[in-house]
Amino acid sequence: MNQPQFLIRRVAVTGATRLKLDFADGQALDVDLAGTIARHPVLAPLADPSVFTRVALDEWRRGVIFADDDRLALASDNLRALGVEQAGGFSHQQLLVWMAHHGLTLDAAAEALDVSRRMLAYYRSGARPIPRTVGLAMLGWEVVHGRAADPAFEYGEAA
Incomplete structure (x- = not known):
């Protein structure tokens, strides 16, 4: 099922570890991934700006992928929850x-x-x-x- 709250329309890099995500339900969220990158060694390559800036939507628009590497992918529901929490809400x-x-x-x-x-x-x-x-x-x-x-x-x- 394609729940609009988890379908990403656009992703843009807005800082060294920051993304702006526009979801299909109209919600726009800024997400800082610095803590996530630091906590998960598998995401360490995202600390390199040449990797982080090569972000794109996955083929289903249910996540983002970096540098065309399937191992460097983040799911849209996790990104949305992180954005909501960082904005002071409850996810x-x-x-x-x-x-x-x-x-x-x-x-x-x-x-x-x-x-x-x-x-x-x-x-x-x-x-x-x-x-x-x-x-x-x-x-x-x-x-x-x-x-x-x-x-x-x-x-x-x-x-």
Whole structure:
């Protein structure tokens, strides 16, 4: 299925490790990949500007590829999540990690966050942006239940 929120229309290099991504649903996000490159040794070649600047969309528009090397590819859902998080929002991946970390089903998570199951399913799939109130409710749930958040829940860990 071609979900518009994960189809990339355009990608452009805007800095040494920065990309601007335009998605088919109209969302435009800036993504800084410096941390991702540093954390994943397989992406070390992207620190070379001659490699990073040779970015292109993959053939399905569901990710980007660098220097025509399939090993240097990043998926659109990860890029979108990283862009959302870097802009101060909450991503669908953070919701997935939160649910998995606490063993919550869709029904249990919807009840915990006081949203409908259907709306939570939209948030989880990335079809709808997660409102700040829901993101803050996830953080509040962590505090009330005295459980530490999964480190992957932190901003910038999506990719």
